[in-house]
Amino acid sequence: MLGIALIALVVSCAGYLFLGELRAPAATQGEPVEFTVDSGETTADIATRLSAARLIRQPALFTLLTRLRGLDGQLQSGRYILSPTMTMSEILIALQTGKLKELQVTIPEGLRLEEIADLVAQTGVVSAEEFLRAARDGDRFRDQYFLLSSMPPGATLEGYLFPDTYQIAQDASPDAIISRMLDRFSEQYSSIERSVRVPGVSVHQVVTMASIVQREAALIDEMPTISAVFWNRMRPEYASDFAGGQLGADPTVQYALGYSAAEGRWWRKTLTLSDLQIDSPYNTRRYAGLPPGPIAAPGLDALLAAAQPDESVPYLFFVASCAKDGSHQFAQTIEEFRRYEAEYLNCQ
Structure with a gap:
């Protein structure tokens, strides 16, 4: 009886503690x-x-x-x-x-901050102005994300808000939305971080190159080749062959020009000769090397191409092909380029 009483006491105490823990x-x-x-x-x-x-x-x-x-x-x-x-x-x-009601937003590859802000604002959670104000202050997120450490002081988060489909809570703040996009960027970049083939480049430089590749390439399988062309143009041994290290990338000029009220778009369809002379560090037809930062949000394929360009190609030029499927013809010399360019102009 004493044993039974002790067991009952233990069970009773355990039950009391269990209920107490559940209620506390x-x-x-x-x-x-x-x-x-x-x-x-x-x-x-x-x-x-x-x-x-x-x-x-x-x-x-x-x-x-x-x-x-x-x-x-x-x-x-x-x-x-x-x-x-x-x-x-x-x-x-x-x-x-008690699940939070969420709204969905899809961010395609190749958009600049203003375009991303407009898409986020369509959810009605935050305004485009609120989102941009936070996204343009990259320094406030720097300490939370190691991959932002190579950004120049005062830089925006252009290029770092990873394009994807996100579920956004109705009461989410701009910082919370941006943090989710940065989390996704960190997750994706970590898959290529240890396999960067370009020597001596920072994360910021890789993201900058990836954003240019994203805007230039229409086909994913051409991205490593287009990336190689741009990296080749900056190599000292090719300086005399292509404008002394200038990238000559039209998307950087489009970025520098900004919004076109006449065309109603951020990315101008046509560029004039005066457009190509705009005095901006983002104009890679005037200034050598990479621009100060990314010009758009690259996806994983573009990031991978920027980090791992096709090292086997010696190309310095490319021009759209007559196939009109987004593909290009690549050339090593200016003579080849002019021939391909003439072919393209003739098939228009």
């Missing part, structure tokens, strides 16, 4: 935080991250509670607002019913 929040005060449940996560994974975020104290008890309520494997993916003052039961209820 992780903290008596604290700010609400955003918590994301990813698709395919197990209850144990979610519990571990809830504990790491200091939203619960005992992940094992949270997992047990979820199973006792028949909800194991049924917690919905999404973004939630949770507080450390919530009990385990309240958190479990929130993870079933």
Whole structure:
């Protein structure tokens, strides 16, 4: 009888402690935080991250509670607002019913900051002006993202807001939206970071080159070759063959010119001779080397091409082909280029 009584006492105490832990929040005060449940996560994974975020104290008890309520494997993916003052039961209820309503925005490759801001503003979450104000202040995000460390002081986040489809909470701030895009950039760039073949270049230089390749190339399989052409043009041994190290990339001129009210677009379809003479460090027809920074948001293919150009090609020139499928013909000498150019003009 004494043994039975002791067992009953232990069970009773354990039950009391269990119920007490379920009813007690992780903290008596604290700010609400955003918590994301990813698709395919197990209850144990979610519990571990809830504990790491200091939203619960005992992940094992949270997992047990979820199973006792028949909800194991049924917690919905999404973004939630949770507080450390919530009990385990309240958190479990929130993870079933309190998902933030989200709006979707798709950012295509090759857009400049103003175009990205306009797309984000279409969700109605933030205005284009609010988004641009934050995105143009790259320094405020520098300490949070190691890959931004090579940006010049005062630089914007042009080129670093990775093009993708994003789900945006209705109450998201400009900083929160930008941080998600920078998170995505960091994730994607990390896949190529250790395989950069161009010696002595920084992340900022790779992103800058990638943005030019993104705007120049219509076909993904030509990106490594176009990247090689631009890197070749800056090599000292080719300085006498192509304008002393100038890239000669029209998209950089388009970027420098900015918005065309006459055409109603940021990227001008036609460039005049006077356009090509604009005095801007982004005009790579006047100034040698890379421009001060990216001109648009490159995708992963363009980043990979900029980091790993086709080292086997000696080309310095390219011109659109008569196939009119976005492909180009590549040339090593100015004579070849002029021949291909004449062919293209004749087939128009």
